[in-house]
Each structure stands twice: as structure tokens, then as C-alpha cells.
Amino acid sequence: MMKAIVKLYALIPVFSLLIFSGYAQDEFPSQIWHKGNVYGIDGQGVSGLLKYDLDNNLVQMKGDVIQTLTAANVAYFEIFDEVYGGVRKFYSLPYALNGDYEVPVFFEVLTEGDQIALLCREYIATDARNINTMGGMGMNPFFGPQTMMGYRLAFNYYFFKEGAIERYSMKKRDLFEMLPGYEDEISLFMRKNRLEHDKRGDLLRITAYYNELDKN
Template sequence: MKKASLLFSFFLLSLMTVMAQNQNQFPSQVWHKGNIFMVDGTALSGLVKYDMDNNLVQLQSETVTTYTASNVATFEIYDETYGGIRKFYSLPYALNGNYETPIFFEVLTQGDNIALLCREYIATDTRGMNNWGGMGMNPFWGPPNFSGYRLAFNYYFLKNGRLEKYSMKKKDLFAMLPGYDDEISLFMRKNRLEHDKRGDLLRIAAYYNELQN
């Protein structure tokens, strides 16, 4: 009986260690079940890891193969750490300078009129452990990371076939979503939404698409 109890305790300790390790890793640092859809129409499945800084995506099957955003049309992953399917598209954009090149964007919500996209990056967290890096209370992202770094995002609106970076200023949010200032203001107040949080921006953009229909 003591041996069985000891084995069970060891199992729980091992499980807690694995969970703690996963929580201390950002989504881009782990492998996810997923699919990659190439520009030529080829579909690939396996374990997927992405690198937004260098616009690369890796596929692990029998070997590990690396693809650039120029070769990939879209890819999707199931984020087992926090739950949920996440979709990424390769779109031309001038990230630095005026030269447009394909880079990866994650699609948060899309409709007939606008789409809200983002690019994540790992930033140094100098604002204290009580700040979740602007993620709000969205359970998709799980607990905060206490390693001194945080997951941060740049947001973009796709309108009329053009990508525009969002400045994270409230006045510019209304400029990005014109024609319904009163309705959006009321919606934000009623639901206690902020203009610079991932989950809140998703809801606001989705609501704007509803207003346009």
C-alpha cells in the first residue's frame, strides 16, 4: 500500500512539474498540433511551431521542416496549453520601410467589412506581476508569466484590402471603425471594455461588423 501511495505521489509531482514548465513557456516556444496550407495548395499536418519575429513556421513529422511566410498561405494550431484553435495568414506588409513582404498575422475576428489581426512578441515586463500585458481576463491566455517577460501584441485592422496598424489610442480606434461612434461607446461602457486589450478589441471589432450588416 505504501509503495502504491509513493508511486501515485511521484506521478502527481511529475505531472505538476510538466504543467509548471508549460506555464512558463510562451505559445511560440512549444509544439502544437496543427496544419499548414502552402501557397501551391499542399496541405501538411503534424506538430507546428511558429516564429513571428522571423516569420517562420516549422512542421515536425518524421523530420523538422522550416517554411517561410512566402511559401505558406495560412496555418492553424490547436493551443493545448490555453485551449482554442488559432489561425494565421501570410499577408504582404511593409513591416520596416516601404518594401512589402509576406509576414504572418494571427486573425482574431473577421467579417464582411473589417478584420482584426495581431502579431505577438515577447517583451520585458517592467510593470509588475499584477499586470497581464494587456490581455485582460480572457481565459484563453491562462495565468500570467512570472519570468520577467510578458506576451505583448501589435494590432492591425484589415479594411478595403489594406492593413493599418492600430496605435492603441482610443481616438484612433474610432477612426479605424468609423460611422458608429455613439454605438461603440455605449457598447464599451455597458460591457466595461477597454480600447487596448486583446479580448476587448476582438469583441468591439465583431460588434462593429454586426452594426455594418
Template structure:
């Protein structure tokens, strides 16, 4: 009997450890600490572990203690995100999210050139279509049935052009309106490389290509 109990406890412990590892692996970029730097408006540079919160436009620095900065006193911060895309930079720029008045908020800069820059802001969205994405869904062996909802990383995209930040509607016709003057070249580039008008990596390549076209 003791052997059976010990075996059961060991199996349970392994299952719990596996569950913990799965949860850790399924964390979103904003939920973990990254090596990085914070550049403040007074010219100081702080290095350590960095964690960001785009919903509240805050960034934290962990060295011996944790310090919190707002977008109002940060010029930009950068993180080394080994899981989701190497070196990432976030700039504090004035923008009106709710249509009232402009205030400094954080934007990630995906690519920039003389004509335009492609910016984005990430958020965590619920997704009932993908049952296996991001976090516990369906039947959990320890806590019983749960809501059939998963989570995914989503993005809002913006173009910085003519000294203004303009939100991209994610419609193909509006992409060409944002990138005027080279419709035929961009259409051919998208077809040859099988690029979509609403995917992060594809938009980055399209925006970078547009900036190259405008160098000629």
C-alpha cells in the same frame, strides 16, 4: 549521515523537478509545439506538430523530421492552442514592417467580417513591473540573484480595411477612426460590457460588434 545526504538529494531533486515544471508552464505559445496544419501556396496541406516564429516569419512542422517553411511559401497555418485560446489561424499577408517594401509576413486573425478584420502579431516583451511574470526573476535558490526583470506576452494590433493593413496605435480616439460610422453604438457597447480599447479579448469583441452593426 547517509540518511541525511539521501534526504538532501531527494529534496534537491524535487526542487529541481518543480523548477522544470514551472519553466515548462511559463513557456510562451511560440516556444512550444502545437497540433496543427500548414497550408502552402502550392495547395498542399501538412498536418503534425507546428511551431511558429513570428520574429523571423517562419513556421515549422514536426512529423518524423522537422521541416521549415517561410511566409513566402505558406498561405496560412492553424494551431490548436489548448492553453492560450483554442484554434488560432495565422495568414501570410504582404506588409512593410520597416517602411521599405512589402513582403509576406504572418498575422494572426482574431476576427473578420465584410467590413474589417482584426489582426495581431505577438511578441515577448520584458516587464520590470511584474516581478512574478514569465520566467525566473529575483533571487533564485540555485543560481543566486538575477535581474529584476520578468517577461510578458504582448501584441501589436492591425485592422484590415479598404484592402489595406493599418496598424492600430492603441489610442482610444484612433479606435473610433478605424471603426467609423457607429461611434455612439460602440461607446455604449464598451461601457455596458466594460471593455477596454487596448486589450486583446475586448478588441476582438468590439471589432466583431462593428461588423454586426454593418450588416444592418
């Protein structure tokens, strides 16, 4: 299945995994310089400090000057996340992100097999949380809990299969449509391992299990 990606850029990908629970507000991964490598569409790689911007599909390289590259001239880039430890890989793939016209878009590859790959795109979402503010006199009874506006790391997930990228709705019934043919096996696997249909690490395990089933 991933041969379709290889044909796009004439590269042989080697995928690795990083599972992380979240970052502090000032430590979102897209706001940090990471050690990594950038590979152009000609296959040539350059190493350095990288920062990525998935909203605008850009990757920056830090040197004497900061060089900004777009998904149109990058085949893929990889970073080593020093906060959580692990290599993460992002591929530039054609996709109609906003409308019907396909453009190069960066996707992180979480896991892949002969039939299906699980991709994702992270973003920073607003997170409103109720926090009880307790002072020396206690919580103000007239106002009650205070609402603090913060941010959290969130993800959109996609499945790459049959040469096309399909966005996952995060609904359980749609997961079985994305991973057809083994609903009973996947349901049992999820129950035995207490896996959810809408969590990053769980989706990765489910997709990897599906790819193993499909080999038999």
C-alpha cells in the same frame, strides 16, 4: 472584405477564436510544439506538430527532421493550443513591416466581417516588476524592493479594411477612426460591457460588434 485575402491565395478561410490571458515564462505559445496544419500557396495541406516564429515569419514542422517554412511559401497555418484550448489561424499577407517594401508576413486573425478584420502579431516583451523580497529578517531596508527582470506576452494589433492593413496605435481616438460611422453606438457598447480600447478580448468584441452594425 475578406474576399481580398481569399483572392491572394485562392483559399476560403474559416476563422475561430482563442482568448488567453498569458503564459508562464517557459510556456510562451511560440516556444511550444502544437498540433496543427500548414497550407501552402498551392492549397495543399500537411498535418503535424508545429512551432512558429513571428519575429522571423517562420513556421516549423516536426517529423523525422524539422522542416522550416517561410511566410513566402505558406498561405496560412492553424494550430490547436492545448494549454488554453482553441484553434488559432495565422495568414501570410503582404505588408511593409520594416520599411516601404512589402513582404509576406504572418498575422493571426482574431475576428473578421464583411468590412473589417482584426489581426494581431504577438511578441515577447521585457517586463520589469518590483517584488518585495521578504526573508527571515525581513526586507533589506537599505535596498528596498528588488526589481526582477521577466517577460510577458504582448501584441501589436492591425485592422484589415479596404484591401489594406493598418496598424492600430492603441489610442482610443484612433479606434473610432479605424471603425468609422458608429462612434456613438460603439461608445455605448463599450460602456455597457466595460470594455477597454487596448485589450485583446475587448478589441475582438468591439470589432465583431462593429461588423454586425455595418450589416444593417
